[in-house]
Amino acid sequence: MSEETAISGEPAMSEPRRLLVALAGAEDPALVVELAGVLGPGGPTLDIRLLHVVDSGPRALLPIGLGTRRGPWPKPPERSIQHRLTDAEDEGATALLVAWHDRFAAGLPGATITTEVRRGQPEQEIIAAAKTFRANAVVLAARPRTGPAEPGPRSLGHVARFVVDHAPVPVLLIRRSA
């Protein structure tokens, strides 16, 4: 069935229209240039959705929610703390996406660029977002590492691995150029 769409439908990789770009935040800004190199110039046919997922894991690890640590200690009023955590997450996510929005707008002029924040497990949320956005392709960038990011065994983190395994559409993986 998928072969049929690939033959009769629009070519998926050569000119994807709806592109979901998943951003952890600290990726190399050169990502936009590399993407433009693959896609060609921007233009009105390009609809880019920038997605940032606030990973719910670390917050679940915070001792406030766990109840048992060792000390039945003075617990801070939980609701106000949770509000502060959510506000900080929103502030960080918004600032990240604003910065990346500007970079994409400059690197791919004319393209429609929208942003989206989700919360949860990043790999799951990226797949879910690709479905709701009806993306033609998902773009992943190598995680911001200070070391070399050469292709090879174990060069993908668990998030990228999961997305490659589960994405219903082509996945474009952009590694940091040497």
Added chain:
Amino acid sequence: MAAISGLTSAAPLATVIFLVTIGLVIARPRGLTEARAALLGAGVMVVAGLVPPGAAASNVVGHWNVLLFFVGLTGAAAVAERSGLFDAVAGTSARLSGGRPRRLLVAVVMAGAIVAALLSNDAAALLLTPVVYVLVARFGLEPLPYVLACTFVADTASLALPVSNPVNVIVSDRLGISAVGLVPVLLPAAIAAVIALLGCLLVIYRHQLPATSPIVPAVDSWASWSGVPRPLLAAFGAAVTVFAIASVLDLPLGPAMTAAWLLLLAVERRCGSKIGPLEGIGWSLLVFVAGMGILVDGLSSAGVTAWLASLVLGPVRDVPAAVMVVSAAAGAVGANLFNNLPAAFVLADAVHGAGLSAASAHAAAIGTIIGADLGPNLTPVGSVATLLWFVLLRQRGMEVSTWSYIRVGLIVTPVTILAALGVGLLLGIPW
């Protein structure tokens, strides 16, 4: 006093009561709190005739110093939290880091170490970690390394002073050793352990921390010290001084800590706080400690702790260095089998009943404190037993982060224990 007494016929019953109580503390069926579980266990010990009611009462009264100490400490931590001290500490870390993730990690570890040393490990873990999370989220960085750093340093730095960890006071109180007298050994040990922790974290996260943070919030957007009322800041200084002087004079730490807390409370009131003075006191910690005291008393009079002491310390009892190493290992294992406070209680009682020489008892105190303070870093919830329970409950969202915690804990825990033990052996044993 017989050095090592045999088990009495009450030993099986006492052991069962103790283990069931620990099981309840860990599993918390129907939201049963730790304090109530300990109280229940203590009640059963008394009803079963293992601890006479009079002895139970005098046990609680005998812990007056420890109990007063916790009232003061939890109260002081609550005042610090309300005054915005933790926000100021985090804000200073943010400014010092200049938006560089690696420096921020160092700053978070330092801030956590200072808070843990002065206001206890749980103040750092429960009150500072959420503030650090807020800080890191605003930088647009992945929070996991920083959240873990803060949780780990809370226990790692808690060796430093008597105030840094309830275990420190419980162990020295039980052994009749001056908690302050251990500071010349434990403070350097804590510094070594914190440096070892920092080294581990920098190596583990060497590839994951970007060179610069993706967002650099405006410098003046961070909470600053001017947010903390001036008189209260002065009172904190005064409280630390009062406590330090009392420590040097070898006065009981309980009243000293309570005095420091009352001073803070008075100043907070004058600064216009309307919060009830007893708000934030860890009453349940007091009940838990009192209950544990009675439970361990039951074990002790049944001969269980003495039997444990002969089992664990028997072969090496006259070699202080070996005693220190063995009790550190026992403390770490015990902290993960049960929970660190009960483990510290049992071990301290075992050492106490073993009738060790002064040098061996001193070494055992240092070892037990190192093991019971640093051991819990292996898991995010205080002990392997608690963690297994959480895994059984399949808490949502726990899987990935729990394993990323344990991976780091498996490296950090032995390394920090070895670093602290190295210093302990160097400074704590008359070679």
